[in-house]
Every structure is written in C-alpha cells, then in structure tokens.
Amino acid sequence: MMRFLLKGLIRDRSRSLFPLLIVTMGVSITVLVVCWVNGAGGDVIRTNARFFTGHVKIMTRAYAEQADQMPNDLALLKVNELIAGLKKRYPQVRWVPRIRFGGLLDIPDEQGETRTQGPVMGLAVDLINAESREVKMLNLEKALVRGRLPRAPMEILISDEFAKKLGVPLNEPATLIGSTMYGGLAMQNFIVVGTVRFGIAPMDRGAMIADISGVQSALAMDDAAGEVLGFFRNDLYDPATAHRIQSEFNRRFEGNDDEFTPVMLTLEDQNDLGTALRIFESASSIMIFIFVMVMSIVLWNTGLMGSLRRYGEMGVRLAIGESKGHIYGTLILEALVIGFVGSVAGTMLGLSAAYYLQVHGVDISGMVKNSSVLMSNVMRAKISPSSYYIGFIPGFLATVLGSMISGIGIFKRQTAQLFKELEV
Amino acid sequence: MDKAAIITVENVYKSFPMGTGEFTALKEVNLTFGEGEFTGIVGPSGSGKTTLLNIIGSLDVPTKGKAIVMGRNINDLTQKEAADLRNRYLGFIFQTYNLLPVYNVYENVELPLLLLGMPSKERDTAIRQALDWVGLSDKIESRPAQLSGGECQRVAIARAMVKKPKIVLADEPTANLDAKNSHHILRTMEALNRELGTTFIFATHDEKVIRYLRRKVSLEDGKVVADQSMKTQ
Numbered sequence: 339m340m341r342f343l344l345k346g347l348i349r350d351r352s353r354s355l356f357p358l359l360i361v362t363m364g365v366s367i368t369v370l371v372v373c374w375v376n377g378a379g380g381d382v383i384r385t386n387a388r389f390f391t392g393h394v395k396i397m398t399r400a401y402a403e404q405a406d407q408m409p410n411d412l413a414l415l416k417v418n419e420l421i422a423g424l425k426k427r428y429p430q431v432r433w434v435p436r437i438r439f440g441g442l443l444d445i446p447d448e449q450g451e452t453r454t455q456g457p458v459m460g461l462a463v464d465l466i467n468a469e470s471r472e473v474k475m476l477n478l479e480k481a482l483v484r485g486r487l488p489r490a491p492m493e494i495l496i497s498d499e500f501a502k503k504l505g506v507p508l509n510e511p512a513t514l515i516g517s518t519m520y521g522g523l524a525m526q527n528f529i530v531v532g533t534v535r536f537g538i539a540p541m542d543r544g545a546m547i548a549d550i551s552g553v554q555s556a557l558a559m560d561d562a563a564g565e566v567l568g569f570f571r572n573d574l575y576d577p578a579t580a581h582r583i584q585s586e587f588n589r590r591f592e593g594n595d596d597e598f599t600p601v602m603l604t605l606e607d608q609n610d611l612g613t614a615l616r617i618f619e620s621a622s623s624i625m626i627f628i629f630v631m632v633m634s635i636v637l638w639n640t641g642l643m644g645s646l647r648r649y650g651e652m653g654v655r656l657a658i659g660e661s662k663g664h665i666y667g668t669l670i671l672e673a674l675v676i677g678f679v680g681s682v683a684g685t686m687l688g689l690s691a692a693y694y695l696q697v698h699g700v701d702i703s704g705m706v707k708n709s710s711v712l713m714s715n716v717m718r719a720k721i722s723p724s725s726y727y728i729g730f731i732p733g734f735l736a737t738v739l740g741s742m743i744s745g746i747g748i749f750k751r752q753t754a755q756l757f758k759e760l761e762v
Numbered sequence: 763m764d765k766a767a768i769i770t771v772e773n774v775y776k777s778f779p780m781g782t783g784e785f786t787a788l789k790e791v792n793l794t795f796g797e798g799e800f801t802g803i804v805g806p807s808g809s810g811k812t813t814l815l816n817i818i819g820s821l822d823v824p825t826k827g828k829a830i831v832m833g834r835n836i837n838d839l840t841q842k843e844a845a846d847l848r849n850r851y852l853g854f855i856f857q858t859y860n861l862l863p864v865y866n867v868y869e870n871v872e873l874p875l876l877l878l879g880m881p882s883k884e885r886d887t888a889i890r891q892a893l894d895w896v897g898l899s900d901k902i903e904s905r906p907a908q909l910s911g912g913e914c915q916r917v918a919i920a921r922a923m924v925k926k927p928k929i930v931l932a933d934e935p936t937a938n939l940d941a942k943n944s945h946h947i948l949r950t951m952e953a954l955n956r957e958l959g960t961t962f963i964f965a966t967h968d969e970k971v972i973r974y975l976r977r978k979v980s981l982e983d984g985k986v987v988a989d990q991s992m993k994t995q
Contacts, residue, residue: 339876342869349864654860657821658874658921659849661842 340671347672352647357640357737358680361633365684365733366691368629370719372622372728373692377720379618383575383611385538388475389461390438391608392567393575394431394583396420400597401564405608408438410519410557410564414600417563424566428583432571434472435563437462437553441516441524443496443546445504454504458496458546460514462553466491475569478534478547484508485532491552492526498533500544506530514546518558526556537716577615580604622728630732630739637673637740669745670738677737681730688729695719768928768961769795769818774827776813776984787813789984791827795963797928800955802964802972805981811965814981815931818963819852820844832928849877853922853960855932859914861906861921867893868902871920878925892924893917896950912943916950923954929961936968948974 347354387393397405401412414420417435424433439460447453464470465478465488473479478487483498485508496506506512511527518524528548535542554560568583570576587602606612655665699716776788787810795801795818803811816822817829820836821844829836832851839847848854853874861870871892875885893899896916906914915935922930932951936944952974955962964971972978972992980988 342865342872342876345869346862346864650860651862654854654856654862655873656845657819657848657852657854657856659845659847659852659877661845663842664845664877 339668343668343671344675347675353672354676357637357676358683360636360640361677361680361733361737362684362687364629364633364636364736365681365729366688368625368732369685369688369725369729370691370695371625373688373719373721373725374695374717375618375621375625376722376725377692377696377718379614379621380720381717382614383605383618386609386611387569387575387605388477389538389541391603391605391611392434392565393570394568394580394602394604395608396424396566396568396587396600396602397564398598399601402601402603408440408564410437410439410517410559410562411521412597413437413519413559413562413564414566415562415598417561417566420600421566424568428568430571430579431568431583432471434464434470434475434567434569435550435565436567437550437557437559437564439516439553439557439564441514441546443504444513444515445506446511446513455515456500456504456544458500458514458544459540460516460546460548460553462548462550464551465547465549466551476547477536481534481536483533483535485530488531488547488549490529491549491555492528493531493549494528494552495532495534495547496530497542497545498535499542501530501533506533508532514556516557519562520558522558524557526552528552528556575605577604577606580606626728626732629729630736633733633736634739634743637737638743640740640744666745669741673738673741674734677734680737681733684733685726685730689721689725692719692721692725696721766797767794768797768832769793769963770830771814771818772828772830774814774817774824774829776810776817776822777825787984788817788824791981791984791986793979793986793989795929795961797961798955798959799961799963799977800952800975801962801977801979802966802975803979803981804967804972806967809981810984811967811981812933813984815933815963815965818929819854819931820847849874850925851928853925853927853930855915855918855922855930855935857934857937859906859911859918859938861914861917863906866903866905867898867909867917867920870906870917871924874921874925888924889920892920895923895954896920910943911938912940912946915939915943915947919947919950919954923958923960926958927960929963931963931965933965934968935964936966936971941970944968944970 396414398412398414401409404412421433421435439462441458441460442455443458444455445453463472463476465472473487478495488494494512508530510530512530514524514526514528516524534547550563554562570579581604584602584604591599591601606615652665656662696719699718701716771791771793774788774791775786777784777786791814803814805811813822817824817836818831820831820839823837831847834847868889871889872885875888880888890899893902896919898913898916898920901909901913906917909917936947939947948971951962954960966972975992978990978992979986
C-alpha cells in the first residue's frame with residue numbers, strides 16, 4: 339500500500355511538487371535567515387568581546403563607572419598577582435591584561451619637527467609574549483595591510499586608513515602624546531612597523547595597537563592595566579558560566595567601599611550587549627515561530643485545496659472499502675514524506691546559500707562608514723550545528739500540521755456526501 | 763428471487779434536510795435481493811435510486827427502517843465496520859467511472875486488493891484475470907486518460923469484480939456510453955453474473971440496461987411502485 343501511495347504522490351504533481359516547493363522554499367529561507375541573524379548578531383558580540391568587553395571583564399569599581407573615558411588613573415594595580423590568582427581560581431577562562439588609552443600621534447619630519455598629527459584610540463595588548471593569544475584574538479595577521487607585527491615593546495601598528503591620511507611611512511618614529519596614570523604628560527616615541535585594517539569602522543578610523551609593556555612604560559603604568567579581560571577557552575560566550583563566575587568573584591569584595599576594589603562585568607553588562615544578545619536570540623525564535631505559523635496556514639490551504647480536488651478520489655476509496663481513518667492516515671503519511679523531503683531539500687538549499695554568505699559575506703562598509711557600533715564591514719552568515727535542524731523541524735511539523743488540519747474535513751463530511759462528489 | 767436473500771430492506775425511509783424543512787427521498791421501501799440477481803432499480807431522476815443504492819452500499823443509513831446486507835444491519839455498523847463490509851462484499855461501478863487518473867489500469871484494479879491485504883502473487887493473478895474478463899489485458903500500462911469511455915468503464919468493472927464481491931452496485935453505468943459500448947459493458951456484466959454468481963443491482967433509467975435485467979424494481983417519488991421479473995434477451 340505504501341508503494342502504491344508513493345507512486346500516486348510522485349505522479350500527481352499538485353499533490354507533491356507544489357507543496358514540496360513551498361516547504362523547500364520556506365525551510366531554506368528560515369535556515370538562511372537564522373544563519374544570517376546568528377552571523378550578524380554573533381559578529382557584533384564577537385567583535386565587541388575580542389576588542390573591548392571580553393566574555394567577562396575586571397576593572398576597578400571607579401574605572402567601571404567611567405569606562406567610556408578610559409580613566410587610566412583608576413586602573414587596576416598589581417595586575418600580575420591578580421591574573422595569577424584568577425588563573426588558579428578560574429582555569430576555564432583565559433585572562434589577559436589590556437590598556438585602552440587615547441592620545442595624539444605626532445609624526446615628525448626629518449628635522450624632528452611636527453609634520454602632522456592626529457588623535458588615536460589606543461589598545462595595548464600582550465603582543466610579544468610567546469604564550470599570548472592576543473595576536474590571534476584580534477586577528478592581527480589577517481588585518482595586517484602593510485609591514486609586519488611588532489616584535490619589540492616600542493613597535494606599534496596603526497590603522498591603514500589613518501596611516502594614509504597622515505602619510506606615515508613604515509619603520510619611522512611616531513610620538514604618542516598622552517597622559518600618564520598619575521596625570522602627568524606622557525610623550526613616548528614608537529616605531530610604526532605595520533598598518534592594519536580590521537574591517538570595523540571605529541577601529542579603522544584611528545587605532546593604534548601597541549604591546550602592553552611599551553604602553554605601561556609610556557604611561558607609567560608598571561604592573562597596572564585598565565582592564566583584565568577573560569575569554570572562555572573555547573572562544574564561545576557561555577552566559578551561565580559567566581554569571582556564575584561574576585557573582586562568585588564579586589561576592590568576595592562585597593561590603594568593600596574602596597573605589598579601587600575590582601569588579602567583574604559579563605559581556606552582557608557592557609555596551610548594551612545583553613540587550614543585543616536577547617534581540618538576536620528572540621529574532622531567531624520569532625523567525626521560526628512566524629515560519630511555522632505561515633507555513634502551517636499555507637500548507638493547510640494547499641491541503642484543503644488538494645482535499646477538495648480529491649473528494650472524488652476519497653469517495654472511490656470509501657466505496658472500495660477504505661475507512662475514513664485509513665484515508666486520513668494516508669494523507670498524514672503523504673505529508674510526512676513531503677515534509678521530510680521538502681525539509682531536507684530546504685535545509686540543503688538554505689545551508690548552501692548560508693555557506694556562500696559565510697564565505698563571501700555582504701559588504702556593508704558604505705552603510706557603516708561613520709558608525710560607532712563595533713561591527714564588521716562585511717556581514718556574514720554563520721552556520722552552526724543548530725542550522726542543520728532549525729528549519730527541518732518546523733518544516734516537517736508545519737507540513738504534517740497543515741495536512742492534519744485540512745484532513746479533518748474528511749471526517750466532518752458525511753460519507754454519502756463525499757461519495758456524492760463522484761457525481762460532480 | 764433467485765436464491766437466498768442477501769439484502770433485505772425493511773420499511774426504509776430516508777430524509778434529507780432542505781431549507782427549513784426536509785426532503786424525503788425514500789418512503790416505506792420494502793425489498794429483498796437474492797444471491798445472483800441481475801436487478802435494476804429504475805425510475806426518473808430524483809426518484810431515490812441512488813439513495814437506495816447508497817443505503818445498500820452502507821454509504822448512508824436509513825432515517826427509519828432497516829437495511830440488512832450480508833446479515834449485517836447497516837444502522838448498527840460503525841464507520842470501520844461499514845468500510846469492512848464494503849471491502850469484503852461490495853463492488854461499486856459509477857456513471858463517471860471514477861478511475862484514479864494518476865494510476866494505470868493495472869494499479870486501478872489493484873487498489874481493492876491492496877486494501878484487502880492480499881499477497882502480491884495472488885493479487886497479480888486476480889488482476890490479470892479481472893482484466894481478462896473485461897478484455898483489457900493489453901492495456902494494463904495505460905492511464906485512464908489514454909482510454910476511451912467504454913474502456914474506462916470496463917476498467918471500473920474489473921476494479922469492482924477483482925475481489926469477487928457478492929454484490930455489485932452500479933449507478934447509471936451506461937449513462938456516458940454510446941449504444942455499442944453500453945451493450946458490450948452489459949454483456950460483460952451479465953457474463954460475470956452468470957459465471958461468478960455475483961448479484962448486480964443497477965440504478966438506471968437507460969432502456970438499454972432495462973433490456974438485460976431479470977428483475978425490475980420501479981421507484982417513483984421514493985416509493986416502490988412496481989417489482990417485476992423480466993424476460994431477458
């Protein structure tokens with residue numbers, strides 16, 4: 339009987355091809371959109387985490403309150419000791435010290451006089467230590483446009499766009515003019531050894547990437563750092579663990595009113611990323627919900643149309659001796675086949691399109707030219723393990739649900755009435 | 763009556779709601795059909811022929827009275843039991859053939875046997891025999907759209923006869939056929955009736971059919987007005 343039904347299903351295109359196309363299209367669009375939302379959302383979260391927020395971040399309480407102003411006079415002290423303790427207590431997290439600073443980068447001429455200068459947003463990270471993963475974390479090798487990565491504390495990278503604007507040649511000195519941790523004037527010569535382009539508008543406008551030891555020396559921040567960032571070792575943000583570590587860490591300093599007391603924030607507590615994370619998560623859920631509803635209605639309608647067209651066939655089958663229950667069962671069986679094949683095809687199609695967008699992406703640099711939001715200029719989809727079933731399950735469910743609802747018409751209709759359709 | 767009664771219709775009434783009132787399609791119908799009969803229920807359109815056939819075929823139930831088919835009271839049957847009765851004992855032939863267009867001749871005839879759960883080898887023998895009865899052995903791969911009206915009706919007969927039912931109910935089986943095809947069909951059914959002892963009950967007002975009948979039940983406005991034995995050709 340199964341073979342018989344499948345033959346009919348394959349031969350009757352209005353029963354198979356049309357619903358199959360609808361399911362395939364719906365599932366592929368769902369997979370693509372969810373991958374895209376994941377990619378775009380994940381990109382914003384990842385980029386922020388990599389450059390500024392970490393998965394968790396420790397600052398002094400006072401620094402945290404004015405973090406936007408990069409108040410290095412409120413930085414953490416005895417950072418090496420702090421990090422050693424953190425490594426011991428939370429081995430699942432990789433801890434790295436960072437200093438964010440602002441200043442003026444002065445480019446001298448042959449006589450040592452100012453030729454040109456511009457404001458820079460500096461980021462000091464551990465670039466030289468062999469054990470450090472910061473080069474990889476910031477993707478510096480790929481971001482490098484000209485020159486090489488720093489090998490010494492006083493070597494720096496600057497944004498390629500910034501370098502072009504100021505006409506900075508490579509391997510020439512550049513002077514950072516800023517303020518020390520104690521409020522004094524800081525002037526330090528660095529050598530520009532390379533230029534970078536991250537594809538992130540705020541970072542590409544005027545960034546300076548330096549080794550943390552050089553900046554500590556320049557800003558008189560020995561064994562100090564503005565922030566200590568923590569990254570989970572698998573590079574994936576885990577909200578539950580982050581919150582657990584945060585409350586455990588902060589509990590230790592409860593009741594301490596000192597403004598230099600360290601405080602831990604999770605990724606979600608910073609830059610409104612918690613809201614962003616929730617928006618991206620609910621966007622996926624909403625997409626899937628809308629998909630199931632719309633597809634159910636469309637497939638229900640298709641099922642109804644098909645059933646109306648097939649009342650004659652139902653009448654014959656009833657007359658031959660098939661029960662209503664059996665006919666209903668075969669309609670569900672057909673839906674299972676259509677749902678399965680359509681969902682598999684849709685998933686494959688959606689994943690193919692998502693893979694293309696994951697590799698090639700869509701260049702939105704024109705739209706984010708003056709943006710202060712930390713996001714890539716090339717938005718990409720992201721295929722995750724859930725992408726393989728995220729469209730399949732609703733596609734399958736919607737088809738069966740649509741068929742179940744439309745098939746109820748058979749039960750509601752009198753047998754003789756169904757049979758009468760034969761005369762039409 | 764030729765042999766033992768296999769269908770008994772006792773004081774059957776059937777009404778349908780119509781607007782605010784109701785329309786009575788059958789009134790006080792009392793009939794008995796025996797094994798091997800070749801009987802026609804004749805009458806003008808709206809006389810209740812199809813309604814009576816539907817009740818005998820367990821597709822509908824009487825509003826009043828009872829219909830007993832193969833010893834089972836139609837009124838008491840569940841949906842599943844009614845389907846089982848049709849599956850085992852009844853065959854239907856329709857005016858518009860009602861072959862399933864996506865299946866070929868062989869597959870159309872195969873469907874009742876699949877529902878009976880017959881093994882494939884026996885099924886194949888039965889299908890080929892049924893198609894042989896109606897002279898369509900050379901058309902097994904054809905789809906209904908590739909056949910003439912007469913051929914389609916012969917496939918419908920093969921489909922009704924393939925499980926060798928006790929009773930075949932035929933609703934205006936020649937209405938869409940020309941004279942030559944009508945006679946061909948009727949002769950086929952007559953031969954099967956004689957060979958297999960199947961009871962044939964026709965709902966018809968076609969004179970060509972009436973000439974083949976051995977018994978004619980006349981209906982008018984839902985009432986039996988005559989029940990007579992016929993002298994066949």
